[in-house]
Amino acid sequence: MKTRIALLALLIIAVAGFFIADLDHYFSLAGARALQGEVLVWRTEQPILLAAIMFVVYVAIAALSLPGAAVMTLLVGASFGLGWGLLIVSFASSVGATLAFLMTRYILRDSVQARFGERLQTINAGVERDGMFYLFSLRLVPVFPFFLINMLMGLTPLKTRQFYWVSQLGMLPGTVIFVNAGSQLSELNSLSGILSPALLASFVLLGIFPFIAKWLLAVIKARRVYAGWQRPAKFDRNLIVIGGGAAGLVSAYIGAAVKAKVTLIEAHKMGGDCLNYGCVPSKALIKTAKVLNQQRHGEAYGLDGSAATFDFRKVMARIKAVIAQIEPHDSIARYTDLGVEVIEGYAKLLDPWTVEITLNSGGTQRLTARAIIIAAGAQPAVPPLPGLDDVDYLTSDTLWDALADQPEAPRRLVVLGGGPIGCELAQAFARLGSAVTQVEMLPRVMMREDEEVASAVTESLSADGVIVLTNTKALRCEQSGGLKQLIVLNAHGEEEAIVFDTLICAVGRSARLTGYGLETLGIDTARTVKTNDYLETIYPNILAAGDVAGPYQFTHVAAHQAWYAAVNGLFGGFKKFKADYSVIPWVTYVDPEVARVGLSEAEATEQGIAYEVSRYGIDDLDRAICDSHAVGFIKVLTVPGKDTILGVCIMGAQAGELLAEYVLAMKHGLGLKKILGTIHSYPSMAEANKYVAGEWQKSHAPEWAYKYLVAFHRWRRG
Structure with missing residues (x-):
């Protein structure tokens, strides 16, 4: 410990002395220009000594993380030209970087790992697996400062010899360009020399190097990720879209609009969850409930308030009619007319370009495509409650068919969940005559909104007769004496039984991540398919959009993402666009x-x-x-x-x-x-x-x- 403190003190003294003695002046462009004449004399008279001095000075600058490495590179290039200059700088920068790496490791790594070890486990595992590639990427595309990379890498488990040779290799292209620029500057004897082709070329290379490096890095990444897969010599389609919901439909539409050959694969109903189980049916139900509520409160409009009679089956029939009226917008016929091939079946990825389709009509079909978009959507999340499967629970997907033939709304209804879906359904069914109890384990409903909004929503729900239970955890479902019960741990820490006829799970939605080959390809998933800013997975030609990709689960966001996925999938080799989430609106249709x-x-x-x-x-x-x-x-x-x-x-x-x-x-x-x-x-x-x-x-x-x-x-x- 004392040795580390002593070394740290020496480093601080050395760095402080560097600035106090105004040595940093010599490592500016003006200082280097002032020294250039004297350096060139040394180059003529004692080249080996000059090379040794420059090597040692460069190593010291890099090791102590002092400013001036770029200027030193130009000065070495001006003194020794491209060949010898490259040799000196390449080894000096790598040795200096490694010394900085080792000093940081010796002084700080143990204490940092001891203090933040658990938090750093994921980073350490990633470095052990892909550390050399991370380092190569950082060296090739110099987004982060040279000295910062040296120190941060010293805190990781990366081996010293790996750090050295990867650093030297990764910095080599940039070193060549800077040394060459320095060598050209040394030949500038007159103003006319400014326009010399060699000097202009050097500065052009300095300007475009970051772009070339990024392109080269992308090529290396692609080769690395596609290693082991056999790319087809030609493709059946330009674009295959898996999923016929909002993201899939818009992706296919855009592909067809730009005259690509597109196949859309849907296993169930066109239009996805939004049309068939989500936005459309729920908003139709909410509208009916709202009209009924207005009729009950006719006195607010100067009318006699009356309790309207209705047949719940007609309410559900209207919902089906609304869906049927909107269905043509998302139909197979419409998309076929637009130029999209629609195949009904289950898709499975066999490799980064091949999809096997198990046809609903029987048999299988294989297609290849240059780009594939995963738009598999999401499904209702169901909590692992003991006894839940025995009480015929419903979800926001299944309730429409389950209640379609019921003469009245569920008499006693429990809604699990206090998010937007839970609040909308709780209020609508309460207005349609159900005795609704809403159970939320968090301190309030609508947790994404400010507290005053959540309080106002709770008041609105309560005014419609909903019993809102917050800080209440569902424990299990039971059946006793022919009655279904939800056992909860209430806000007072006591178990309580809530009797119900119907229970709706509305605790959120989870991305569909299994059943179509993500595991085979090793595509990363956590709660969603992992993508980069361009909606690409680890395979640049496989993209994801909509609920399956996150971070938002809204139909309009799915359509928004679809544009980026389709354009990047079809034209990403020339120009890519980052998905823009800066302005995302949403609405919860409570009243x-x-x-x-x-x-x-x-x-x-x-x-x-x-x-x-x-x-x-x-x-x-x-x-x-x-x-x-x-x-x-x-x-x-x-x-x-x-x-x-x-x-x-x-x-x-x-x-x-x-x-x-x-x-x-x-x-x-x-x-x-x-x-x-x-x-x-x-x-x-x-x-x-x-x-x-x-x-x-x-x-x-x-x-x-x-x-x-x-x-x-x-x-x-x-």
């Missing part, structure tokens, strides 16, 4: 609706982002009062002192429609001043957006100017 885009207050606080809040109460809005929906608010987060929008939360009638104006503004960099300066129809709900912008303007009005305006108008009155 009143909750809509959000950007940061919430909780997220801004957690991320340490300063913000101001502008707020407008919808209870003050003329149109909301006319519609007897005068509840809710608009809350806008902005950069302090500016009208730049960081996030918006709206709670109220038509919140989803109102949000669109903010999504447009944030996407295109428009602030609240632009919204304030835009004419909004009267009377409309959209006026609320203008009024909240007015609240921002009012709070940022120049108070000092008002007294002058008062004086001005007094003077004008005479």
Whole structure:
């Protein structure tokens, strides 16, 4: 320990002395230029001694992580030319880097590993497996500073000899270019020499090297990942899409639109979960429940309130009719007309280019494609509760068929989950006559939203008769005396039995990750298919989009990702686009609706982002009062002192429609001043957006100017 402290002290003294003695001046361009004449004399008279001095100085600079390595490289190139200069710099930089690596390891590694060992396990395992490739990538594409790589690698399990030779190899292309630039600069004797082809070529290489290095690294990565697979000589298709939900349909549509040969494979129903089990049926159910609720509260509109009678089977029949009316938008016929080949069956990846399809009609078919998009979607997550399988539980997927022929809504309904799906279903079924108990293990429902929003949603649910139990953990399901019971651990730490006729699991959705060959290809999965910024898996030609890829599970995000997946899959060899998640809106269709885009207050606080809040109460809005929906608010987060929008939360009638104006503004960099300066129809709900912008303007009005305006108008009155 004492030796380490002593070594650290010596290093600190050496670095401090370097700057105190103003030695850093000699390692600037100006300092090097001043020394160049003297150095060239030494080059002529004592070349070996000069080479040794430069070698030692370079090693010292690299070992002590001092500034000046780039200037030294140019100076060595100017003194010895490309050949000998490359030899000196290549070995000196590698030796110096290795010394820095070893000193960091000796002084810090044990203490860092002891303190953060558990957190570093994953990193250590990755370094042991792929450390040399990581290091080669960092050396080849110099995104991180030279000295930082040396020190950080010293904290990892990477072996010293591996660090040395990989560093020397990875730095070689950049070293060649810098030494060559230095050698050309030494030959600059007049202004006309600036335009010499050799010098211009050297500077062009300096400029384009990072791009060449990135391309080379991508080629190396591709060769590495595809090793062991036999690439087809030609392909049957340009693009194969697995999954006919939102992401798959849009991917196929884009592929066909740019005249690619596209095959879409769907095992079940076209349109995916959104059309058949999610967005469409749930919103149809919510609308019916809302109309029924308005009828019950007719007195709010000057009518006699009455309890409407209805046949639940007709409600469910309407939902089926709505789905049937939308189905043609996603049908096989439509996509066939668009130029997409649609195959009904189960797809399985055999290699990075080959898909085997088990046809619904019988038999199998194999197709190859240059690009493959995985758009397999997600499925309801089901908690591992003892006894759950014995009570015929439902999910957001299965409830539509299970309840289709029931004359009335479930009498006693338990909804597991307090997220958007759980809240929407709980409120809708409560309005349709069910006695609903909603169970959420977290402290509140709608955990992604601010606490005031969650509280308002809870009040709304309670007003419709939903019993909302938070801090309540489901333990098991039991049947006793012909009654189904959910046993929970309530907020007081006591077991409690909740009797139910029907239980709906709405605890979230999990990506479909098995059954189509991801394991065979070794594609990384955790909660979703692991992709990079371009939605590529470890195989650049296999991409993923939609719920299976995350990070959001929204139909509109799936469609948004599909553009990137399709374009990168078809044209990624020439130009790639990073998926943009900077402005993602979402709406929860409880009543009143909750809509959000950007940061919430909780997220801004957690991320340490300063913000101001502008707020407008919808209870003050003329149109909301006319519609007897005068509840809710608009809350806008902005950069302090500016009208730049960081996030918006709206709670109220038509919140989803109102949000669109903010999504447009944030996407295109428009602030609240632009919204304030835009004419909004009267009377409309959209006026609320203008009024909240007015609240921002009012709070940022120049108070000092008002007294002058008062004086001005007094003077004008005479």
